[in-house]
Amino acid sequence: MVKNILNEENFEKLQAAINENRNKKGALMPVLHEAQKIFGCIPLEVQKRISEELSVPLSEIYGVVTFYSQFTLESRGEFVIGVCLGTACYVKGAQPIIDKISELTGTKVGKTSADGKFTLEATRCIGACGLAPVLTVNEDVYGRLVVADIPEIVKKY
Ligand code: FES
Numbered sequence: 001m002v003k004n005i006l007n008e009e010n011f012e013k014l015q016a017a018i019n020e021n022r023n024k025k026g027a028l029m030p031v032l033h034e035a036q037k038i039f040g041c042i043p044l045e046v047q048k049r050i051s052e053e054l055s056v057p058l059s060e061i062y063g064v065v066t067f068y069s070q071f072t073l074e075s076r077g078e079f080v081i082g083v084c085l086g087t088a089c090y091v092k093g094a095q096p097i098i099d100k101i102s103e104l105t106g107t108k109v110g111k112t113s114a115d116g117k118f119t120l121e122a123t124r125c126i127g128a129c130g131l132a133p134v135l136t137v138n139e140d141v142y143g144r145l146v147v148a149d150i151p152e153i154v155k156k157y
Helices: 009-019 029-041 046-056 058-067 085-090 096-103 149-154
Strands: 081-085 119-125 134-137 140-142
Touching: 009 029, 009 046, 029 046, 029 058, 046 058, 081 096, 085 096, 096 119, 096 149, 134 149
Parallel strands: 081 119
Antiparallel strands: 081 134, 134 140
């Protein structure tokens, strides 16, 4: 199971980061970076605390967290599988590939498997359309995929 990241110890660390940055101009970004490091993500409970402490509206914090890809709302797994759903990849069958990965890893798009191992994401065009359909696992890229390739790729991780 994914361990509970919203524990007191992590909130104490967050508080320290807030205190350190509180009086600086543009305190929000460094505090969010610290929060991402401490919790591995920035869920709503953490956003609320930052909002109260820095007197920044929650809607603004939510906007920043969802805008920048280095921030995530949920913790990610050890391996992040990104399946491109750009037009070229979609046309060449990215959806059945996603379905197969879901089936094998027990996770859904935007979610992390219960054992914390895999996060499945749908991405925009990654500029490798010639290799469509493509997927990435952390830094590794796989192209010209068919559904039958998926079990072997998943097994590697
Ligand atoms: S559409 Fe998938 S890489 Fe371009």
